[in-house]
Amino acid sequence: MTDHIVSSFDTDLKELGRRVVEMGGQSERLVADSVQALVKRDAELAQKVIVLDGPVDLLQREIEEKAVLTIARRQPLAGDLREIVAAMRVANDLERIGDLAKNTAKRVLALTGEFHPQKLVRGVEHMSGIVLEQLKVVLDSYASRDAARALDVWQRDGEVDVLYTSLFRELLTYMMEDPRNISLCTHLLFCAKNIERIGDHATNIAETVHYLTTGQLLTEERPKQDTSSLTSVAFPA
Amino acid sequence: MTDHIVSSFDTDLKELGRRVVEMGGQSERLVADSVQALVKRDAELAQKVIVLDGPVDLLQREIEEKAVLTIARRQPLAGDLREIVAAMRVANDLERIGDLAKNTAKRVLALTGEFHPQKLVRGVEHMSGIVLEQLKVVLDSYASRDAARALDVWQRDGEVDVLYTSLFRELLTYMMEDPRNISLCTHLLFCAKNIERIGDHATNIAETVHYLTTGQLLTEERPKQDTSSLTSVAFPA
Numbered sequence: 001m002t003d004h005i006v007s008s009f010d011t012d013l014k015e016l017g018r019r020v021v022e023m024g025g026q027s028e029r030l031v032a033d034s035v036q037a038l039v040k041r042d043a044e045l046a047q048k049v050i051v052l053d054g055p056v057d058l059l060q061r062e063i064e065e066k067a068v069l070t071i072a073r074r075q076p077l078a079g080d081l082r083e084i085v086a087a088m089r090v091a092n093d094l095e096r097i098g099d100l101a102k103n104t105a106k107r108v109l110a111l112t113g114e115f116h117p118q119k120l121v122r123g124v125e126h127m128s129g130i131v132l133e134q135l136k137v138v139l140d141s142y143a144s145r146d147a148a149r150a151l152d153v154w155q156r157d158g159e160v161d162v163l164y165t166s167l168f169r170e171l172l173t174y175m176m177e178d179p180r181n182i183s184l185c186t187h188l189l190f191c192a193k194n195i196e197r198i199g200d201h202a203t204n205i206a207e208t209v210h211y212l213t214t215g216q217l218l219t220e221e222r223p224k225q226d227t228s229s230l231t232s233v234a235f236p237a
Numbered sequence: 238m239t240d241h242i243v244s245s246f247d248t249d250l251k252e253l254g255r256r257v258v259e260m261g262g263q264s265e266r267l268v269a270d271s272v273q274a275l276v277k278r279d280a281e282l283a284q285k286v287i288v289l290d291g292p293v294d295l296l297q298r299e300i301e302e303k304a305v306l307t308i309a310r311r312q313p314l315a316g317d318l319r320e321i322v323a324a325m326r327v328a329n330d331l332e333r334i335g336d337l338a339k340n341t342a343k344r345v346l347a348l349t350g351e352f353h354p355q356k357l358v359r360g361v362e363h364m365s366g367i368v369l370e371q372l373k374v375v376l377d378s379y380a381s382r383d384a385a386r387a388l389d390v391w392q393r394d395g396e397v398d399v400l401y402t403s404l405f406r407e408l409l410t411y412m413m414e415d416p417r418n419i420s421l422c423t424h425l426l427f428c429a430k431n432i433e434r435i436g437d438h439a440t441n442i443a444e445t446v447h448y449l450t451t452g453q454l455l456t457e458e459r460p461k462q463d464t465s466s467l468t469s470v471a472f473p474a
Contacts, residue, residue, distance in 0.1 A: 071308045076309060085301070172423060182412050182413055189423065193427070229424075
């Protein structure tokens with residue numbers, strides 16, 4: 001029990017933060033489940049992801065609404081304003097993360113019954129593991145207002161990009177080797193892109209947490225290493 | 238010359254709207270130029286798109302900042318608050334549209350010197366024409382507060398989805414017919430996806446304009462017709 005008198009403004013701020021954390025947990029779960037569904041070819045789990053993205057979208061709108069009303073009612077000063085804007089931004093990134101997980105889940109349904117060599121999925125699974133870890137850490141850094149952990153996520157974004165670029169090449173090569181791989185690999189390319197973008201959103205969240213806790217913008221361009229959109233694979237002889 | 242006394246709050250609102258319209262024009266231009274660069278294989282134009290996405294991102298942050306400060310300072314009532322929230326939402330969609338155009342432009346650079354039969358690009362060009370028209374109309378509807386035009390854009394989103402799904406199938410078929418098409422078609426698939434998502438953002442903007450002008454949410458699920466993530470193409474015998 002605290003014996004502080006908690007103002008109703010503090011209550012508003014706490015409630016806002018609590019909802020963002022809740023939304024973070026839900027989004028994280030959607031990502032993990034969509035990748036599991038892909039790896040295990042589990043159409044039922046994929047369906048669940050598609051359905052459960054709805055509540056995440058709803059939560060984003062609620063957070064935005066509550067944030068705007070709190071700003072309008074309380075006329076917060078700089079520090080508190082930062083808190084509220086951060087909640088809106090993080091919710092925005094989490095909503096997009098949920099959408100990307102849903103897109104992966106839809107592709108799982110498309111692939112039911114397809115020619116599906118397990119080794120083709122392995123690269124996507126590996127990359128997902130790293131992105132999920134990044135997402136977990138950055139959500140923890142938001143909950144605990146830990147600028148150092150946020151910075152760590154931000155600095156590691158390049159790793160995911162390197163992995164994605166090499167995966168892109170690998171999948172293109174499989175397609176060229178055996179045209180039966182084309183349909184699966186195309187969907188896997190989009191899944192890999194979804195996961196890479198989830199990593200980008202985790203990095204955005206890291207920027208927001210850093211700004212929230214320090215008041216400083218991470219202005220230097222983060223070291224972008226995704227060159228897949230610049231990648232072409234020579235046609236093998 | 239008007240002889241009304243214009244309050245500084247009105248000035249704030251007008252300035253916010255003006256910046257959103259400006260950002261709309263810039264984003265629209267990025268989309269048009271990225272598609273032109275793709276069709277004409279114009280690396281120089283693609284570079285320009287990549288560079289000019291920066292100012293669009295900056296404008297989004299400025300709009301968000303100005304919106305939040307206006308809410309905090311003026312404590313606006315419902316109608317004005319809607320105006321400000323709409324500006325933030327539209328800016329958010331426009332920022333994403335700019336990013337998608339930039340991604341297409343990067344792919345143009347990847348394709349320099351690739352095997353590049355013109356007919357493969359035609360479907361993407363056609364689809365872009367429709368999406369660009371949707372974007373133009375919805376930005377006009379924002380500038381003129383025209384709920385009916387916004388609703389029209391919202392109702393037509395399904396057309397783009399149908400086109401995208403058929404283009405997805407077509408590109409997969411080209412890949413299966415001739416492996417030399419794989420690299421180009423993969424990038425074209427991502428370009429087509431970018432354009433389909435630009436269409437989605439135009440539809441989001443339509444929802445925002447409708448909400449802004451009528452105070453009503455377009456709650457019924459818009460008729461989603463993109464089934465490409467559910468598409469698989471049988472391996473041709």
